[in-house]
Amino acid sequence: MKKKITIFGSTGSIGLSTLDIISQHNDKYEIVGLSINNNYEKLLEQVSIFKPKIVSIKDTNSFEKFKNRNTLKNLKILNGSDSFDEILNFETDIVVAAITGSAGLLPVVGAAKRGITIALANKESLVCSGSLVTALAKKNGSMILPVDSEHNAIYQVLDIKNKQNVSKLILTASGGPFLNKITEELEHISPEEAIKHPNWTMGKKISVDSATMMNKGLELIEAHYLFDMPHDKIDIVVHPESIIHSCVEYSDGSILAQMGNPDMRTPISYTLAYPNRIPTRVEKLKLSEIKKLTFYEPDLLKFPCLELAYSSLKIKKSAPTVLNAANEIAVDAFLNKKISFLSIHKIVEKTLNKASISDINSIKDVVEIDTESRSIATEFLTNYRI
Numbered sequence: 001m002k003k004k005i006t007i008f009g010s011t012g013s014i015g016l017s018t019l020d021i022i023s024q025h026n027d028k029y030e031i032v033g034l035s036i037n038n039n040y041e042k043l044l045e046q047v048s049i050f051k052p053k054i055v056s057i058k059d060t061n062s063f064e065k066f067k068n069r070n071t072l073k074n075l076k077i078l079n080g081s082d083s084f085d086e087i088l089n090f091e092t093d094i095v096v097a098a099i100t101g102s103a104g105l106l107p108v109v110g111a112a113k114r115g116i117t118i119a120l121a122n123k124e125s126l127v128c129s130g131s132l133v134t135a136l137a138k139k140n141g142s143m144i145l146p147v148d149s150e151h152n153a154i155y156q157v158l159d160i161k162n163k164q165n166v167s168k169l170i171l172t173a174s175g176g177p178f179l180n181k182i183t184e185e186l187e188h189i190s191p192e193e194a195i196k197h198p199n200w201t202m203g204k205k206i207s208v209d210s211a212t213m214m215n216k217g218l219e220l221i222e223a224h225y226l227f228d229m230p231h232d233k234i235d236i237v238v239h240p241e242s243i244i245h246s247c248v249e250y251s252d253g254s255i256l257a258q259m260g261n262p263d264m265r266t267p268i269s270y271t272l273a274y275p276n277r278i279p280t281r282v283e284k285l286k287l288s289e290i291k292k293l294t295f296y297e298p299d300l301l302k303f304p305c306l307e308l309a310y311s312s313l314k315i316k317k318s319a320p321t322v323l324n325a326a327n328e329i330a331v332d333a334f335l336n337k338k339i340s341f342l343s344i345h346k347i348v349e350k351t352l353n354k355a356s357i358s359d360i361n362s363i364k365d366v367v368e369i370d371t372e373s374r375s376i377a378t379e380f381l382t383n384y385r386i
C-alpha cells in the first residue's frame with residue numbers, strides 16, 4: 001500500500017525537496033493534495049507529474065489562471081485559506097506542513113484534530129500556539145515528526161523512555177551568513193545579502209531568520225514544546241560547518257549527535273519513511289574529508305533576536321506568539337526594503353513591550369493575539385522611524 005501524502009506549501013523549498021524524495025520512491029508514496037500561495041505555474045508542473053486529487057491556491061488571481069490552464073481531469077481545485085480543511089477531508093496518511101509563518105497553523109491544527117501524522121517543517125505553528133498543538137495531536141493520536149534538521153536530529157537520538165536521564169538538548173546553529181561580521185557592518189545589509197545562507201538553500205523568510213538568528217530562537221521555543229523540555233535544559237551552540245545537526249546530552253556524560261551533509265532531504269525522508277529509512281539522493285558525508293568541526297557560544301549582543309526569543313520562552317503565555325507575529329511583519333518589511341536589517345529586532349522588542357501578555361487557551365486566542373501583534377508591529381513600522 002502506498003502512503004498517501006498531502007503537502008501544504010508544495011512550491012517552496014521544503015515542498016520541492018519532499019517531491020524530489022517522492023519522485024524517487026513513487027512505488028511507496030502517492031500525492032493526494034497540494035496547497036500553495038500563488039506560484040501556479042510550478043503547481044501546474046507538479047500536478048502533471050504527481051497527479052493529485054485536490055489542490056488549493058490561496059491567491060484568487062493565481063487560482064483563476066491555474067484553473068484555465070489545468071488539463072488534469074477530475075482534479076478538485078480550491079481557492080483561499082478556508083480550503084485547508086477541505087483538503088484534509090481527503091484520506092491522507094502524512095501531512096507535510098511546509099507553509100511559512102503562522103499562516104501554516106490551521107493545516108497543522110486540522111491534521112492534529114484528524115489524528116493524521118504531521119511532518120512538521122512549519123516551526124511557527126508550534127511557536128505561536130504554545131502547547132495547544134502538541135496537546136491536540138496527543139489527544140487524537142497524531143504523531144508529530146519534526147522536519148527541522150535540528151529537531152529531527154534530536155528526535156533520532158533522544159531516548160524518550162529514559163527522559164529522566166537526559167540532561168540537555170543541544171541545538172546547533174550555523175550562525176548564518178553574518179557570523180563573522182561586527183554589528184556596525186550589519187547596518188547596511190541588503191535583503192539579497194541576508195538570504196545568501198552559507199550552508200542551506202531555503203525560502204526567503206527562514207533565510208533572514210537565520211541571518212538574525214531569530215530562526216534559532218524560534219527553534220528553541222519549538223524544541224521546548226515538541227520535546228516538553230524546560231528552557232534551561234536547552235542549549236544553543238554555534239557550529240558553522242552544519243555537519244552535526246543537534247545533540248542530546250545524557251546524565252552519564254554521553255552526548256549523542258546526528259550528523260550528515262546539510263540537505264533537508266535527509267530529515268524529510270526520515271519523516272516520510274518513519275519508522276523505516278529510505279535511500280535519498282543526498283551526497284553521503286565523507287568523514288575522512290572533514291578536517292575539523294568547530295563550536296562556539298552564540299553572541300547574544302550581536303544577535304539580539306536570540307535573546308528576545310529566550311526571554312519570550314521564559315515568560316511563555318502569549319509572549320512567543322507576539323514574538324513570532326512581530327518577527328514576520330519585520331522580516332517582510334526588511335525583504336521589501338522598508339526597514340534596515342538592524343531594525344528587525346527593534347520592531348520585535350517594541351511589539352513585545354507594548355502587547356499585553358495573556359494566557360492562551362484556544363486556537364481562537366492564538367489567531368486573535370497573532371492579529372493584534374501584527375497590527376502593533378505594523379504601527380511601529382508606519383508611525384515611527386526605526
Ligand SMILES: NC(=O)c1ccc[n+]([C@@H]2O[C@H](COP(=O)([O-])OP(=O)(O)OC[C@H]3O[C@@H](n4cnc5c(N)ncnc54)[C@H](OP(=O)(O)O)[C@@H]3O)[C@@H](O)[C@H]2O)c1
Nearest residue numbers: 009010011012013014036037038039099103121122202203
Ligand atoms: N527551507 C528549509 O530548509 C527549512 C528548514 C527547516 C524548516 N523550514 C520551515 O519550513 C517552512 C517552509 O519553509 P520554506 O523555506 O520551504 O519556505 P518557502 O520556500 O518560502 O515556501 C513556502 C511555501 O508555502 C506557500 N505559502 C506561503 N504563504 C502561504 C499562505 N499564506 N497560504 C498558503 N500557502 C502559502 C508558498 O507558496 P508559493 O510558492 O505559491 O508562494 C510555498 O509553497 C517554514 O516554516 C520554515 O521555517 C524550512
